[in-house]
Amino acid sequence: MENIPLIGMVSIFTAGLTIAIGSVGPALGEGRAIAQALSALAQQPDEAATITRTLFVGLAMIESTAIYCFVVSMILIFANPFWNYVAAGAGG
Amino acid sequence: MTISPDDVVYWQWSALSLNATIVNTWLVMALLTLGSWLVTRRLSTGTDISRWQNLLEVLVTGIRDQIRQVSHQEPGRYLPFVGTLFLYIATANLLNIVPGYMAPTGSLSTTTALAVCVFIAVPLYGIVQEGPLVYLMHYVRPSWLMLPFNIIGEFSRTLALAVRLYGNIMSGTVIAAILLGLTPYLFPVVMELLGLLTGMIQAYIFAILAMVYIASATSAHQRTGQAGDMHEPVSEK
Numbered sequence: 001m002e003n004i005p006l007i008g009m010v011s012i013f014t015a016g017l018t019i020a021i022g023s024v025g026p027a028l029g030e031g032r033a034i035a036q037a038l039s040a041l042a043q044q045p046d047e048a049a050t051i052t053r054t055l056f057v058g059l060a061m062i063e064s065t066a067i068y069c070f071v072v073s074m075i076l077i078f079a080n081p082f083w084n085y086v087a088a089g090a091g092g
Numbered sequence: 093m094t095i096s097p098d099d100v101v102y103w104q105w106s107a108l109s110l111n112a113t114i115v116n117t118w119l120v121m122a123l124l125t126l127g128s129w130l131v132t133r134r135l136s137t138g139t140d141i142s143r144w145q146n147l148l149e150v151l152v153t154g155i156r157d158q159i160r161q162v163s164h165q166e167p168g169r170y171l172p173f174v175g176t177l178f179l180y181i182a183t184a185n186l187l188n189i190v191p192g193y194m195a196p197t198g199s200l201s202t203t204t205a206l207a208v209c210v211f212i213a214v215p216l217y218g219i220v221q222e223g224p225l226v227y228l229m230h231y232v233r234p235s236w237l238m239l240p241f242n243i244i245g246e247f248s249r250t251l252a253l254a255v256r257l258y259g260n261i262m263s264g265t266v267i268a269a270i271l272l273g274l275t276p277y278l279f280p281v282v283m284e285l286l287g288l289l290t291g292m293i294q295a296y297i298f299a300i301l302a303m304v305y306i307a308s309a310t311s312a313h314q315r316t317g318q319a320g321d322m323h324e325p326v327s328e329k
């Protein structure tokens with residue numbers, strides 16, 4: 001079966017592409033958010049508690065898009081359903 | 093490489109299996125319950141308090157303050173739910189430093205269960221506070237056109253809660269495992285430290301997001317009077 005090397009190749013390639021593209025956007029977004037929060041902290045040090053809490057919650061929301069990409073690439077590498085299907089079909 | 097505590101099976105009997113997720117969840121539950129039972133056996137109201145009572149008071153006061161700041165409501169009725177979420181996730185993540193322990197939050201089933209708890213608690217709090225009709229009107233609030241999007245949002249934020257916690261904890265485990273093969277001695281320790289920080293922040297974020305969702309379901313009719321309250325500490329100068 002030449003399906004197995006094909007599926008392996010496409011899965012690994014897609015996993016790399018997923019995490020590479022998927023981390024660019026959140027990285028830019030988090031950089032912008034932190035820069036804005038730092039300037040806000042410099043202007044209003046009294047509001048540090050509110051700004052920091054909102055920053056953390058916002059960072060988690062932004063970061064979760066990168067985490068989704070990471071989960072998808074982990075699934076592609078370690079728990080690929082197509083790979084398991086083909087491997088089971090070839091074995092049995 | 094085991095990336096999920098679901099794969100570590102301790103005991104199996106026909107369809108029934110005890111994996112590391114369940115065992116570690118019980119471990120965290122037992123630790124929290126036993127610890128708070130031991131501390132709260134001898135509480136004192138005077139100035140002479142034990143150090144453990146001091147710890148618990150700091151924790152509970154901190155959680156109450158956070159709930160009050162986020163929701164602009166009295167924290168009493170939300171404290172059991174939100175505080176339990178925070179304490180459980182934080183303990184489960186911080187125990188990662190114990191060798192042989194795998195955080196149960198690194199399994200998608202645990203985080204899905206926690207997210208489903210939030211998913212059920214939000215309408216419960218909303219209906220208890222405002223009655224079923226007022227609560228259901230939330231879904232058509234800007235206009236009737238928004239009804240499907242509000243319903244989709246309800247589900248997608250539950251999915252996001254579950255996958256966010258799972259992905260963060262699982263990525264810590266995977267990165268530590270990969271680095272152990274590449275640079276074995278010092279660098280994985282640094283990443284483990286980062287994992288502890290991430291676990292703590294994720295516990296905080298999970299609890300805060302649950303509180304934000306509950307607050308958005310319960311406080312609609314009070315919102316007009318509190319738009320200016322976000323900047324209260326300025327006047328103390």
